[in-house]
Amino acid sequence: MITVHTQYQARFREITRIAGESFELAAPLVAELATAIANKYGPQMESLLIDRKTNELNASGTMYLDSKGRRIYMEDTLADGETIAFLVGIAGG
Amino acid sequence: MESRLLRVDLTTGEMRDELLPHALFERWIGGSGVNNWIMWEHFLTHDIDCDPRGPDNIFVFGVGPLAGTGAGSGVKGRITFKSPCYGIFGDSAAGGKFPYMVRFAGYDHIAITGKAPAPVYLYICDGNAVICDARHLWGKNSAETHEMLRHELGDYPSAAHTLTIGLAGENQAGIASVVSDASRIHARGGGGAVLGSKNLKAIAVQGSGGIKIHNPPGLLKWSDGFRQKIDSNEAIYGFKRRGTLGAVEMYQHIGGHFWRNNQGCLFRGEEVRSDNWVKKYHKYSEVCSADCFIACDGRYKIDGTESEKSKKYAGETFRRPEYLTTASAAGALDVRDWSEVAHWGKVTNDYGIDNQDLSCAISFVMELKQKNLISAHDVAELFGKQQRLEWGNMEDIEALLRNVSLRDNLFGQLFHDGPYWGALRYSEMKGQNFMKYAIYGKGGAAFTEEMRPFPTWMNNMAVASRGADHLKGIGLIEKFQRRDLSKRYFNGRTEAADLSIPDLKGASTALLENQVALINSYGVCLFHWMLDPAGFAPEEYYGPAYANITGISRTPQELMQNGERICNLEKAFNSRLGLRREHDTICERWMHEPTTEGMYPGKVAADMFETVLDEYYEWRGWDKTTGLQTQSKLTELGMGDVAEVLAADGALARA
Numbered sequence: 001m002i003t004v005h006t007q008y009q010a011r012f013r014e015i016t017r018i019a020g021e022s023f024e025l026a027a028p029l030v031a032e033l034a035t036a037i038a039n040k041y042g043p044q045m046e047s048l049l050i051d052r053k054t055n056e057l058n059a060s061g062t063m064y065l066d067s068k069g070r071r072i073y074m075e076d077t078l079a080d081g082e083t084i085a086f087l088v089g090i091a092g093g
Numbered sequence: 094m095e096s097r098l099l100r101v102d103l104t105t106g107e108m109r110d111e112l113l114p115h116a117l118f119e120r121w122i123g124g125s126g127v128n129n130w131i132m133w134e135h136f137l138t139h140d141i142d143c144d145p146r147g148p149d150n151i152f153v154f155g156v157g158p159l160a161g162t163g164a165g166s167g168v169k170g171r172i173t174f175k176s177p178c179y180g181i182f183g184d185s186a187a188g189g190k191f192p193y194m195v196r197f198a199g200y201d202h203i204a205i206t207g208k209a210p211a212p213v214y215l216y217i218c219d220g221n222a223v224i225c226d227a228r229h230l231w232g233k234n235s236a237e238t239h240e241m242l243r244h245e246l247g248d249y250p251s252a253a254h255t256l257t258i259g260l261a262g263e264n265q266a267g268i269a270s271v272v273s274d275a276s277r278i279h280a281r282g283g284g285g286a287v288l289g290s291k292n293l294k295a296i297a298v299q300g301s302g303g304i305k306i307h308n309p310p311g312l313l314k315w316s317d318g319f320r321q322k323i324d325s326n327e328a329i330y331g332f333k334r335r336g337t338l339g340a341v342e343m344y345q346h347i348g349g350h351f352w353r354n355n356q357g358c359l360f361r362g363e364e365v366r367s368d369n370w371v372k373k374y375h376k377y378s379e380v381c382s383a384d385c386f387i388a389c390d391g392r393y394k395i396d397g398t399e400s401e402k403s404k405k406y407a408g409e410t411f412r413r414p415e416y417l418t419t420a421s422a423a424g425a426l427d428v429r430d431w432s433e434v435a436h437w438g439k440v441t442n443d444y445g446i447d448n449q450d451l452s453c454a455i456s457f458v459m460e461l462k463q464k465n466l467i468s469a470h471d472v473a474e475l476f477g478k479q480q481r482l483e484w485g486n487m488e489d490i491e492a493l494l495r496n497v498s499l500r501d502n503l504f505g506q507l508f509h510d511g512p513y514w515g516a517l518r519y520s521e522m523k524g525q526n527f528m529k530y531a532i533y534g535k536g537g538a539a540f541t542e543e544m545r546p547f548p549t550w551m552n553n554m555a556v557a558s559r560g561a562d563h564l565k566g567i568g569l570i571e572k573f574q575r576r577d578l579s580k581r582y583f584n585g586r587t588e589a590a591d592l593s594i595p596d597l598k599g600a601s602t603a604l605l606e607n608q609v610a611l612i613n614s615y616g617v618c619l620f621h622w623m624l625d626p627a628g629f630a631p632e633e634y635y636g637p638a639y640a641n642i643t644g645i646s647r648t649p650q651e652l653m654q655n656g657e658r659i660c661n662l663e664k665a666f667n668s669r670l671g672l673r674r675e676h677d678t679i680c681e682r683w684m685h686e687p688t689t690e691g692m693y694p695g696k697v698a699a700d701m702f703e704t705v706l707d708e709y710y711e712w713r714g715w716d717k718t719t720g721l722q723t724q725s726k727l728t729e730l731g732m733g734d735v736a737e738v739l740a741a742d743g744a745l746a747r748a
Contacts, residue, residue: 007346009342009368010335010339011328014330047325056577058328059577060326061332061625063343070574071574071576088339088340090340091567091569091623092337092340092416092567092619093336093415
């Protein structure tokens with residue numbers, strides 16, 4: 001088991017109603033984390049987080065970064081204690 | 094494709110209609126592409142080295158074929174001219190209702206030359222145009238002018254929609270903007286100064302006509318699919334509430350802001366870096382144009398109870414500032430109270446001035462003061478009195494905004510063309526080199542984001558046709574580290590999404606510039622593509638809509654070539670003005686001073702800059718040594734006529 005911390009912004013925070021939390025994962029995979037979050041918060045979160053056509057993290061308007069600022073993908077592994085930020089992917093104006 | 098151009102010569106008062114040929118759209122798509130060609134042709138018979146504030150400059154307004162048809166969501170109008178502040182190619186976009194109202198009034202493009210003997214406005218109503226006395230409007234700000242014109246023209250056959258200039262435009266401040274319907278701004282490049290120099294205070298339109306569609310059932314089907322695609326995107330709901338301000342928290346997380354003249358990359362104010370403003374100030378979301386399905390726009394209202402400083406603005410209501418307006422105040426100038434940030438957006442709009450250039454000019458002198466590089470005597474010399482030049486002091490900042498708009502003291506006279514020219518003039522005047530504190534790319538002010546960790550963005554800043562620019566290239570493959578997009582466009586390669594290497598960054602700039610040129614020529618908002626660059630790829634997704642409207646069918650490859658052609662014409666314009674590789678550069682701070690905070694500390698552009706620039710020229714098919722276009726590339730794009738002009742001017746690469 002590993003522990004992974006999450007930080008939520010914008011739409012992610014609106015759905016979860018919290019700024020962040022921790023998950024205990026049996027497998028150290030991003031896919032495992034995404035499934036855990038989607039299961040916990042239901043279809044709105046699942047639609048925001050996972051593209052069911054490709055089973056990848058949904059990339060339209062969203063971004064997911066590890067603590068070093070690298071974007072994560074479903075197939076990536078996670079280190080124990082890692083923090084993943086769930087952000088909007090928008091700029092400009 | 095049926096399209097009409099209205100030509101106006103303000104010197105003689107002569108106006109005439111032209112039917113634009115179908116072939117023009119096959120070559121240039123519409124919108125910004127056609128605007129560029131109209132300007133290019135103008136400068137084949139007029140001196141391209143003319144004073145941008147003189148009667149020989151041209152001001153072109155244009156709107157693309159998709160605008161106002163329900164195809165795509167959100168409309169963009171575009172103004173194109175030789176830039177008075179940068180002296181090169183200039184253009185700028187804005188949304189709202191004015192652009193499609195021009196179409197309902199019978200035109201897609203308006204080209205204005207000459208200079209009126211006294212202040213006038215251009216009034217267009219259902220295919221008729223007249224030049225009207227505007228002396229009663231002169232001296233009014235952009236919002237007042239809009240309201241007066243609306244009152245004057247009445248509501249028949251439609252409410253009047255306007256483009257206006259404020260005091261900055263009247264005084265020909267180089268960074269003066271053109272304001273659409275009092276609240277949406279064509280900010281970049283100094284279009285307001287061009288109109289001011291022509292004594293043209295406003296353009297007002299009223300229209301009740303329609304837009305001819307080649308295949309209405311096909312377009313309706315496409316539009317329905319578009320709406321469903323937008324509605325099924327869960328992320329959209331966040332954007333309805335925050336618009337581009339959703340980026341504030343994200344940039345605070347990664348270190349993407351532009352703080353105190355880019356000395357840092359994080360906001361300091363507790364309130365402005367959080368999401369709390371949404372609860373306190375946001376009143377409702379709204380659409381900027383009738384056919385937008387997102388409604389990323391919104392209104393704020395300041396009650397005066399939100400903070401001590403908010404009392405001063407009690408009752409003020411306006412458009413919610415976009416991210417970059419917020420960043421120019423909360424970041425560049427370190428304003429920490431959100432009511433003041435919002436007010437900054439309103440007041441720069443009222444004066445009609447680009448808050449990106451302006452904040453970079455003000456933060457430049459603030460940094461000089463902060464570092465004791467200028468004395469109390471120097472400050473008094475610049476401002477005609479002592480000036481605190483305190484970071485975040487909105488009272489002082491607003492005074493400086495007025496100085497630049499009115500050019501009423503030495504600071505305003507030196508810096509009305511933005512930070513680059515201001516710093517250059519001030520350095521020359523004082524005999525001391527202050528250029529390391531000016532933040533710019535190709536002479537254009539930075540857009541107020543931290544860009545040093547992002548090599549594609551740094552390349553964008555150097556090569557963009559209108560100077561440092563976030564809306565020509567948009568380095569989103571890299572910024573959002575989209576491996577999927579990198580694979581899609583670069584034969585399965587992922588390097589374009591990797592921030593740590595230079596590979597495919599120049600290629601990304603070229604690709605994204607072509608795509609943006611295409612969207613700008615369709616006349617739709619960039620927002621959908623930025624939200625979902627794979628789902629709304631301009632060369633694929635919008636192609637059928639363009640065909641349904643215009644009858645011009647294009648493959649994705651052909652559309653990408655249209656985009657490339659449009660970029661090449663902008664480049665050719667600048668080449669005629671003498672720009673070469675050495676002008677495709679960025680400021681010293683970006684190049685050599687490392688970032689000190691955020692997720693990507695220690696980054697400087699110099700590590701990858703030249704490698705990326707070389708790759709950009711290679712992917713463009715241009716000459717790496719000079720940066721000039723080649724005969725072979727222009728021939729490939731069907732631009733032999735442009736190559737001939739460049740060759741005659743000595744602005745074509747030698748074979």
